[in-house]
Amino acid sequence: MRVVIQRVSEASVVIENKVVAQIKQGLLVLVGIEDEDTLEDVNxxxxxxxxxxxxxxxxxxxxFxxxxxxxxxIVVSQFTLHAATKKGNRPSYIKAAKPDIAIPLYENFVKxxxxxxxxxxxxGQxxxxxxxxxxxxxxxxxxxxTKNKE
Known part of the structure; x- marks a missing residue:
């Protein structure tokens, strides 16, 4: 799992012109999940x-x-955090987990x-x-x- 954590004085998420998440002081956490990620990574x-x-x-x-x-x-799923950019100019997302793996891990992450x-x-959604x-x-x-936690 890879996350980008931003300390914010405010943040929001809008989907189809509707605010679905909004906070004042806190963290915006973008989370990307790979196939090899486990509940141990989540914990x-x-x-x-x-x-x-x-x-x-x-x-x-x-x-503090x-x-x-x-x-x-606010937690936002972000598969593009696992973009491979070494070859060419179009990022490859082959390392990003497919929804059948990513969604349960994402839901556990939120919980x-x-x-x-x-x-x-x-x-977000x-x-x-x-x-x-x-x-x-x-x-x-x-x-x-989480691949660099040691």
């Missing part, structure tokens, strides 16, 4: 994200997690994020054409790949 990654200390304390030092700062989270955060999170808007706070952007 490790969701725990890492919820506890990642990237929110400022009273001295403006990144010491999204949970400690009472932030919100584990909610458990870790202790409240409901918002999401798997496979939909989404318009994602955000104000990156910092800017703070972190990329994590």
């Amino acid at each position: 490790w990654l969701t725990s890492k994200i919820v506890n990642l200390r990237i929110f400022p304390d009273e001295n403006d030092i990144m010491n 997690s999204v949970k400690e700062s009472n932030g919100e989270i 584990h994020m909610e458990i870790g955060l202790g409240k409901q999170i918002q999401t 798997f496979g939909a054409d989404m318009k994602v808007s955000l104000v990156n706070d910092g800017p703070v952007t972190i990329i994590i790949d």
